[in-house]
Amino acid sequence: MIAFLIKRLFHAFLVMFIISVISFAIQDNLGDPIQQMVGQSVPDSERAELREELGLNDPFMVQYLRFAKNAMHFDFGYSYFYGEPTIEVVLRHLPATLELVFATTVLIMLFSVPIGVYSAIKPRSPLSRLFMGVSIVGISIPVFLTAIVLIQIFAIGVQFTPFPVDTGWGSWLNGLLSTDGGMPAYGRGDVVHVVGTWSTNFASLEGLSYLVLPSISLASIMLPLFIRLIRAEMLEVLQSDYVKFAKAKGISMRRIYFVHALKNTMLPVITVGGVQIGTLVAYTILTETVFQWPGVGLMFLDAIERSDIPLIVTYLMIVGLIFVITNTLVDLIYGLVNPTVKLTGKPA
Amino acid sequence: MALLEVSNLDVRFALRQGDVKALRDVSFTLDRGERLGIVGESGAGKSVAAFTILNLIAKPGYIADGSIRFDGRELTTMKPRQLQQIRGNKVSMIFQDPMMTLNPVLTIGEQMIECLKAHRRIRRRDAREIALNKLHQVYIPSPERRLDQYPHELSGGMRQRIIIAIALLLDPDVIVADEPTTALDVTIQAEIMELLLELCEKHNVALILITHDLGVVSQVTQRMLVMYAGRVIEQGPTREIINDAEHPYTQGLINALPQMATPGQRLNQIPGSMPSLANTPPGCAFHPRCSFSVDANGERRRDCREVIPTFVRSGNCDVACHMVRELVERHSPEHDASDNGPSEKREAL
Structure with a gap:
């Protein structure tokens, strides 16, 4: 177990090293920071001075080593735009994103398991076919389009009047087809401060209502993936000899489905799913932009527009770190759940 | 019961x-x-x-x-x-x-x-x-x-x-x-x-x-069934079938045992392979591989090709084979000799 952790830690360092080289290379080649920092009236001589002062004329290796040394202390320099340490800017935006990802994960777990299991147990039922059809649609539509449609329907409202409005039944039918809107779809609304830079949406009903549309649209791409994954795994497990043997033992179908089959189904789902949850952090860029959700995704997009390179690099490093951490956690959980896997430092 | x-x-x-x-x-x-x-x-x-x-x-x-x-x-x-x-x-x-x-x-x-x-x-x-x-x-x-x-x-x-x-x-x-x-x-x-x-x-x-x-x-x-292409073709007391199989397929199976081969020779085998269940031949499913279904003129017997054999009682066994039926119905005293060849060797099993 300890050996496993040490080995994973080593892996994590290796991955972070590669990410840091790539992000630094981006930093070195992405636009001219001097141009962003000073006004047009500043003469070339002053620009050259600033360039020298910031160490931008040093060789790549020297610059990288300086960067890496500071990065070890989570010091990624100052944001050109905010004028404060980038890490503080990122930490200020991170809770919003993590809360959004958390809400989405809860949605995914709540719906993917029952729907996936149901459509595996009854693959031919009309409901299963409907789930499968809708999930294909969900996977195919890009997140931002889903988000915009959701905003139109639930935030702005749709007035649809194909039936005569002056009759009772007509306005009733029109009412069925129309929505009032009113769901919040801009920003986080009122949040409750918890600790440090963390303010939460989960403390009040109103705060939660701000989470609804963003988390649904973020889930729209992952939920179908999970449903299909669980269904496919479950279908395979149901064909296995040990499920047949359990049937031959006279065990109730309920126990066969939810103990014998589901436990085996969840093993690969944990591995794939864990990694996908990590990916969600990156997916938030689109969702946050559409909903103006003040998280790191929106911050990253703004930083790109402003060529705020230190902030871009910090974002890449932090998201990379989140990836590495979730992956390690997933491996750890997998080892604990699957009895046939022993967590050792030895190569498999 | x-x-x-x-x-x-x-x-x-x-x-x-x-x-x-x-x-x-x-x-x-x-x-x-x-x-x-x-x-x-x-x-x-x-x-x-x-x-x-x-x-x-x-x-x-x-x-x-x-x-x-x-x-x-x-x-x-x-x-x-x-x-x-x-x-x-x-x-x-x-x-x-x-x-x-x-x-x-x-x-x-x-x-x-x-x-x-x-x-x-x-x-x-x-x-x-x-x-x-x-x-x-x-x-x-x-x-x-x-x-x-x-x-x-x-x-x-x-x-x-x-x-x-x-x-x-x-x-x-x-x-x-x-x-x-x-x-x-x-x-x-x-x-x-x-x-x-x-x-x-x-x-x-x-x-x-x-x-x-x-x-x-x-x-x-104590008892056994022999199956071929989804049908039972012979059943009876195990000892009787092993020692004196009636159905040509069962005989073939027993002959194919390594103990039945002459040392230094290739092992005996039944020519061909079992038909797929989706595509079983008409009549007796075994007839394309059966050496007994060929008559004296070298042609396949018509009943083997067209009629599904029913069980016939032979000793304590039930056998589904036209040839065995003929032998039993004729009450031929030499019917034991008709499955010539391996019977002596089968005693060795």
Whole structure:
């Protein structure tokens, strides 16, 4: 177990090293920071001075080593735009994103398991076919389009009047087809401060209502993936000899489905799913932009527009770190759940 | 009355190309404590027969016709819940591959206790006690420890012992063993077979042994069925069939045993291979491979080509073969000599 952790830690360092080289290379080649920092009236001589002062004329290796040394202390320099340490800017935006990802994960777990299991147990039922059809649609539509449609329907409202409005039944039918809107779809609304830079949406009903549309649209791409994954795994497990043997033992179908089959189904789902949850952090860029959700995704997009390179690099490093951490956690959980896997430092 | 009575069983698989008939007109009986062998090549329908007994045939397979009566109760029309009460309780199964039969994420103890709890109102501690006792019976070393182990921590032979222990948990009347030793090491095979035989005899459990190992069948079973392309083609007392098979196919099987070959020569074989169930020849399914179906002019006999043979009584055996029928009906005194050749050698088996 300890050996496993040490080995994973080593892996994590290796991955972070590669990410840091790539992000630094981006930093070195992405636009001219001097141009962003000073006004047009500043003469070339002053620009050259600033360039020298910031160490931008040093060789790549020297610059990288300086960067890496500071990065070890989570010091990624100052944001050109905010004028404060980038890490503080990122930490200020991170809770919003993590809360959004958390809400989405809860949605995914709540719906993917029952729907996936149901459509595996009854693959031919009309409901299963409907789930499968809708999930294909969900996977195919890009997140931002889903988000915009959701905003139109639930935030702005749709007035649809194909039936005569002056009759009772007509306005009733029109009412069925129309929505009032009113769901919040801009920003986080009122949040409750918890600790440090963390303010939460989960403390009040109103705060939660701000989470609804963003988390649904973020889930729209992952939920179908999970449903299909669980269904496919479950279908395979149901064909296995040990499920047949359990049937031959006279065990109730309920126990066969939810103990014998589901436990085996969840093993690969944990591995794939864990990694996908990590990916969600990156997916938030689109969702946050559409909903103006003040998280790191929106911050990253703004930083790109402003060529705020230190902030871009910090974002890449932090998201990379989140990836590495979730992956390690997933491996750890997998080892604990699957009895046939022993967590050792030895190569498999 | 027989304990298990299977009559005129037809099992089909509904595939896109149409129904494939996996079992046709299969009938047999099993008495309390009797041991019955079912033999045949791969694809003859042996395993389908095994699974059908407990109505465990998975979709798209279904029982098209026939009846399975166990202890006077009809299983083919029984409600799933009642059937569940018989599975594992009155009739239990042993599968082919012990590496795949136990659930990898549940402990041995869990998989034994759940079976007891499914059929009896019993406290967990008592169930554990029974499980332990059964593990003793199948000679598992340090059984207490095994209960908390996972399947992957045990060897194949050990797992098959545990599966036998599970099969015996509720003192069933019948055990259906589908090639219980095929996936095991040759050295372990004999041990497991001996154990199974010993336990069946001790507890007076009837056994249906499905295998393609004629040696095992002759040692373990009292009666046997030979299957070919979904049909039973010969059945009777094991000793009689092994020593004096009537059906040309059974003769071929016995001749193909390595013991039957002359040293230094190629092993005997039946020419050709078994037809796929989707495409069985008309008449006797074996006729394209049968050397006896060719008449003196070198042409295939018409009845073999066109008419499905029915059973004819020969000695204590039932045989489905036109040639045997002719011989029996003629009461030919030399009919024993007609299956010329291997009969002397068969004595050696």
